[in-house]
Amino acid sequence: MPALPDPSATVTEIEGRRLKLTHLDRVYYPETGWTKAAALQYYLKAADLLLPHLAGRPASFLRLPEGVTGERFWAKRVPPGAPDWLATLDVEHREETLRHVVVADLPTLLWAVNLGALEIHVPQWRQSPAEHDRLIIDLDPGPGTTIVDCCAIALLARRELAADGLTAWPKTSGAKGLHLVVPLRPVPERTAVDYARRLAAALRAHRPDLVVDRMDRSLRTGRVFVDWSQNSSSKTTVAPYSLRAGPRPAVSAPLTWTAVRNCRSPEDLWLTPDQVLARPRDPMSGLTDPARAGELPR
Incomplete structure (x- = not known):
């Protein structure tokens, strides 16, 4: 090196x-x-x-x-x-x-x-915005909630995705939230956005006490906002392993599902750059394998 x-x-x-x-x-x-x-x-x-x-x-x-x-x-x-x-x-x-x-x-x-x-x-596409090869599930904790609540919704989202034959890799946003990244066989932007919106609505139906899928910020207190709009071609998401520009050095860090399941405090998933580099393996190593890409139901 x-x-x-x-x-x-x-x-x-x-x-x-x-x-x-x-x-x-x-x-x-x-x-x-x-x-x-x-x-x-x-x-x-x-x-x-x-x-x-x-x-x-x-x-x-x-x-x-x-x-x-x-x-x-x-x-x-x-x-x-x-x-x-x-x-x-x-x-x-x-x-x-x-x-x-x-x-x-x-x-x-x-x-x-x-x-x-x-x-x-x-963005969630390579080379051309006409074909998306990733789906992003952006879980943003509203006032009164934390990444712990995001983890509860992430586990529910994982089950919903798996039922459609899709595999999700979790990562911290590096700030307060959680992202799930799903590799896809290329699909049009509208197909990705529509699927993400349906998933957000399904999560709200399962946990109306904890999930909101509307943009209105006044609805987010005490709930996790599932931001399906992040799948628009014009939107971007912080990359896995990018630093974040908060008060202290932190990373948008890939996680294991075990870490998500065991999270009891926001500090459990606050990872510094040194901690990320010291891990023995990459929890997101399979994400870029073309064989792991799933097909969205139409």
Whole structure:
């Protein structure tokens, strides 16, 4: 594994690409003293876990060049001065076509993180928004609920998905919620959205005391919002193994179903970058296996 330079150096070579890394001693998370160098080191070590989930997908970056207490902004287009070796993909948005970066390799990943891209988000499709190859079940705890409540709904969703022949992999959002990711044989956007909406309605019917599937925020107190709209082609979700830009360093961390079942406190599923890297295996290793992709019922 290549090593990053010390803070006094600025140029390194990663897989044959020269990168100029700047401000390595800048503190990104003041609560813990975690620096930009630590963020780069995390992504360097996590690359083999993360890159398969980014392959072929246009990336959207949440950039925080001064750290989590400074300015933050979304970056979707390839910035001026970007290296010509970046893989890119043109994506039609509502008002314009933007050229996105596709994080295809380690040099691209570290180039983005050097720009302050702490979070990496991707859509549920590769190459073309016309064909979705993932379904996302986004469980967002409303006021008065926590990720513990999300786990209860996740277990119920797992059973509903399994009844349709679908396999789900859980991960933390890295903030307060939980995501279930389901690999699919490619389907149109509308098919994915309609299925997610039906599933959300089924979960509400099973647990009306704990689930809401409507967008109205006034309905979310004491309930978990199942955000089926995240399956729209225009939406993105934080990638597995991405850092999150909260007060302390945290990761959108893949989980085992045992961890979901045994969760009794939000702290049970709060995973730091070091904890994620220290795990003996990748709980999400099967997600990118084409043989595990399921077919949505029409």
